[in-house]
Every structure is written in C-alpha cells, then in structure tokens.
Amino acid sequence: MSEEPVARERSGHTAAADGQFLYVWGGYVSVADHEVFLPNDELWLYDLENGLWRDVCGTVPPAMSGTCGCIVNEELYIFGGCCDDGQTNEHYSVNLQDERFSWRRVTPRSGSLPSPRDKLSCWVHEGRIIYFGGYGHKLLSEITDPKSFIVDEASWAEDIFWGWNNEVHEFDTERSRWTEPQTFVTPAPRAAHASASIGSKGYVCGGRIRETRTSDMFCLDLNSWTWSEIVSSTAAPLGRSWHTLTAVSDTSLFLFGGLSVDCRPMSDGWIFNLESKGWTEMEHQNKDKPRLWHSACQGRDSDVIVFGGSHDYILLVDKGHCNDALVFQTQPYPLMRLCQDFIASHASMFQSQILCLPPKLRNAVQKRTIFFRPSRKSQNCGHQKLNSSRWISANSKK
Known part of the structure; x- marks a missing residue:
C-alpha cells in the first residue's frame, strides 16, 4: 500500500485556514548544514476532518520564508518574506476555489508598497488586509521617523539600513x-x-525588539486606527518571539510556544481573557513538543492547529524542523463532535452501526475514522536527507 503524502518539516512558512482545509506554503529547512527554501511550486492542503495531506501546484512566487499570509474572499494572499536576494515586498495571491491553484502577482492600482520586510503579521477586516511590523531594510533617505524604524546596528551596508518597524499598511483587495x-x-x-484579530480589533503580543523579547500586549482599533496597550491583571507569560497568537472565542486568545529571552524553545500554552485582561496557563498534551517559528490556525470548534516550526534554536542548530500538526482543544466540544470522535476512534467496534447512519452523518464519521486510523503515516520532527538541487539557498534570518 502506498504511503499517504505528508507535508515535510519546515519553519518560517505561511499557513491559513478556511474551516475545511489548512493551507501551507513555503518556509525553509536545513540540508547538509545549508539553509534552503522549500519548493515554491507546492501548496499543501491539510484536511481538518480526516487529517490527510495533499499538494497542488501552480504558477508560483519565488521560494521564500517569513512571508505573511491570510485568506480573503476565498483567495490566499502572501506578502513580504525573505528570498535568496533578501527581504522582499512582493505581493501574490492564489484562488483556492480554482483547482489549477494558479498564483498571480498582485499589482496595485494605487498607493505605495511598504518597504521590503519579513517576520511581519497581518489582520483581515472588511475585505482589507492590515500589515504590521517586521524586519527589513530601507535607504537612509527613507528613514524619516526613528520611532517607527529602529536601525539594527549590526546590519547595514553603505546607505542601506536593516531594522525593525511598527508601521501599519493597509491593502484594499477590492x-x-x-x-x-x-x-x-x-x-x-x-x-x-x-497577532490575531477579533471583530474590528487587531491584537499584537510580544516579539523581538532590538536585542530583547517581550510579552506585552497591544490592541489596534481597525476602524479608528488607535492603539491601546493592554496591561495584564495577572502574571504574564515570559517574553518571547517566533510564537503564535490565535483567537479562540469572542473574548479569548491562545498563545503557544516561541523563543524565550534566554533563547530557549518553549512549549507552554496560555489563554488571555480580554474581559478580565488576565493570562491563564493552559494544560495540554504537547508539553514535550516545544515550537518556534511555527504556524497556528483556528480549526473546528475552537481547536488550534499548530503546524511545523522548529524544536531547536534555529540560529544555532537549524536542524530541528517539524512537520507534525498539533491539535489544541481550547473550548469544550459540542455533543455531536464528542460522539463523532468517539465512534471514529473506535470504528472497529461500531462498524455495522456506522453503515446504518444517514449518508451525511456516515460520511462525516468515516472522514474522522481516517484521522484516528493508527496506520496513518507518522509525521515527524527532525532532519531528512533531501535532493537540494530543486531548492534555493536561503540567506541569514534575523
């Protein structure tokens, strides 16, 4: 029996979910001690019901890591990232309803592109994509406000300066x-x-600010463009970067993993309550799976699907890339979900009863049966030998 396809391990990739599939593109791994970008002609789809992967191809953007991705009106957009020539400000999209999955370069009709950058974040609001922050480069003449662009003293060449920014740029997709x-x-x-968004509010947590890492929390009103700092009423998680923040209800956010101030990969999970403004550490079954520079998307019933990332400090080791999909339950499951999962996980016991279910319910249970099937090809964290001739060497990642 042929093995089921599985997206390979990676870090610095882009992921977005639409309730049915998790879409994964790009990122990088290590091959023979060289940093290489993953094939840019692969878009991976992970079925949130049965846990199976498949890859599709199309006209492609350049191979990159550190891009920022989101879904707007059934179209996946990616912006920025780091390619073989350094940070970029290119914009691409792919129609997820078109089975050819053909990418297109997004050419703006008006306005100015943000400067090249990677490791930024974005929110989606009323058909608009709002991008925030990141690390990139500018000409000296383009640095007009030292409060919005902090120069990295360790990285500059002639009149080109690299650094961190807090800029907000909006792209109207229509x-x-x-x-x-x-x-x-x-x-x-x-x-x-x-970052994560709930309604008309965009939230930012932590990140790298010069040589330190923080866990501060800010909120941007996406209508009035007013920032406000949210001061925690309880002890906050340790400062970190390369972590994820996911909205799991109208009043709560889930934080997972990242790299600590002392460069330690972390596996802790936290819930932030926006009403009480308090953090609560969440018990979960993935404490032995630290992750940084992974992706996290909301799945069914407020599940959070964490994919990929690294379990080691990549700037020192760079061989700990992962391709397992971790599922975090952040809210109680509805009765229907509990019943489906119990039957699916004991399919041999209920085989005859499953065949008697109404067609729609039977199909749903059978898809979940695949998810719980013990013979599914295991996913891994580690380093595999690959044919690097397909790939482009990556440059350093700040």
Missing part, C-alpha cells in the same frame, strides 16, 4: 490599493511577534 493610515500611541517596532 480596489487593489495600498494606504498607510496614521495611527496613535504605537507599540515599539518589532518582528517575529504574534
């Missing part, structure tokens, strides 16, 4: 227009932070 709204009370410039 009008194909870039704007840079004026914001107020901005957080410090940062990269490798985590």
Whole structure:
C-alpha cells in the first residue's frame, strides 16, 4: 500500500485556514548544514476532518520564508518574506476555489508598497488586509521617523539600513490599493511577534525588539486606527518571539510556544481573557513538543492547529524542523463532535452501526475514522536527507 503524502518539516512558512482545509506554503529547512527554501511550486492542503495531506501546484512566487499570509474572499494572499536576494515586498495571491491553484502577482492600482520586510503579521477586516511590523531594510533617505524604524546596528551596508518597524499598511483587495493610515500611541517596532484579530480589533503580543523579547500586549482599533496597550491583571507569560497568537472565542486568545529571552524553545500554552485582561496557563498534551517559528490556525470548534516550526534554536542548530500538526482543544466540544470522535476512534467496534447512519452523518464519521486510523503515516520532527538541487539557498534570518 502506498504511503499517504505528508507535508515535510519546515519553519518560517505561511499557513491559513478556511474551516475545511489548512493551507501551507513555503518556509525553509536545513540540508547538509545549508539553509534552503522549500519548493515554491507546492501548496499543501491539510484536511481538518480526516487529517490527510495533499499538494497542488501552480504558477508560483519565488521560494521564500517569513512571508505573511491570510485568506480573503476565498483567495490566499502572501506578502513580504525573505528570498535568496533578501527581504522582499512582493505581493501574490492564489484562488483556492480554482483547482489549477494558479498564483498571480498582485499589482496595485494605487498607493505605495511598504518597504521590503519579513517576520511581519497581518489582520483581515472588511475585505482589507492590515500589515504590521517586521524586519527589513530601507535607504537612509527613507528613514524619516526613528520611532517607527529602529536601525539594527549590526546590519547595514553603505546607505542601506536593516531594522525593525511598527508601521501599519493597509491593502484594499477590492480596489487593489495600498494606504498607510496614521495611527496613535504605537507599540515599539518589532518582528517575529504574534497577532490575531477579533471583530474590528487587531491584537499584537510580544516579539523581538532590538536585542530583547517581550510579552506585552497591544490592541489596534481597525476602524479608528488607535492603539491601546493592554496591561495584564495577572502574571504574564515570559517574553518571547517566533510564537503564535490565535483567537479562540469572542473574548479569548491562545498563545503557544516561541523563543524565550534566554533563547530557549518553549512549549507552554496560555489563554488571555480580554474581559478580565488576565493570562491563564493552559494544560495540554504537547508539553514535550516545544515550537518556534511555527504556524497556528483556528480549526473546528475552537481547536488550534499548530503546524511545523522548529524544536531547536534555529540560529544555532537549524536542524530541528517539524512537520507534525498539533491539535489544541481550547473550548469544550459540542455533543455531536464528542460522539463523532468517539465512534471514529473506535470504528472497529461500531462498524455495522456506522453503515446504518444517514449518508451525511456516515460520511462525516468515516472522514474522522481516517484521522484516528493508527496506520496513518507518522509525521515527524527532525532532519531528512533531501535532493537540494530543486531548492534555493536561503540567506541569514534575523
């Protein structure tokens, strides 16, 4: 029997979910002690019901890591990232309903592109994509406000300067227009932070600010463009970067993993209650699976699907890339979900009864049966020997 396809291990990739599939593109791994980008002609789809992977191809953007991705009106957009030539400000999209999965370069009709950057984040609001922060480069003449762009003293060449920013850029997908709204009370410039949105509010947590890492929390009103700092009423998680933040209800956010101030990969999970403004550490079954520079998307019933990332400090080791999909239950499951999962996980016991179910329910249970099937090809964290001739060497990642 042929093995089922599985997306390989990676870090710095882009992932987004639409309730049915988790879409994964790009990222990088290590091959023979060289950093290489994953094939840019692969878009991986992970079925949230049966846990199976499949890959599709199309006209492609360049191979990159550190891009920022989201889904708007059934179209996956990616912006920025780091390619073989350094950070970029290219914009691409792919229609997820078109089975050819053909990418296109997004050409704006008006407005100015943000400067090249990677390790940024974004929110989606009313058909608009709002990008925040990141690490990238500018010409000296483009650095007009030292409060919005902090120069990395260790990285500069002639009149080109690298650094962290706290800029907010908005892209209107319908009008194909870039704007840079004026914001107020901005957080410090940062990269490798985590973000999530609930309604008309965008949230930012932690990230790398110069040589330190933090766990501060800010909220941006996506209508008034006003920032506000959220001061925790309880002890906050340790400062970190390369972590994730996911909305799991109308009033709560889930934080997972990241790299600590002392460069230690972490596996802790936290719930932030927006009403009480308090953090609560969450018990979970993945304490032995630290992750950094992974992705996290909301699945069914407020599940959080964490995919990929690294279990080692990649700037020192860079061989600990993962391709397992971790599922975090953040809310009680509804009765229907509990019943389906119990039957699916004991399919041999209920085989005759499953065949008697109504067609729609039978199909749902059978898909979940695949998810719980013990013979499914195991996914891994580690390093595999690959044919690197297909790939492009990556440059350093801040």
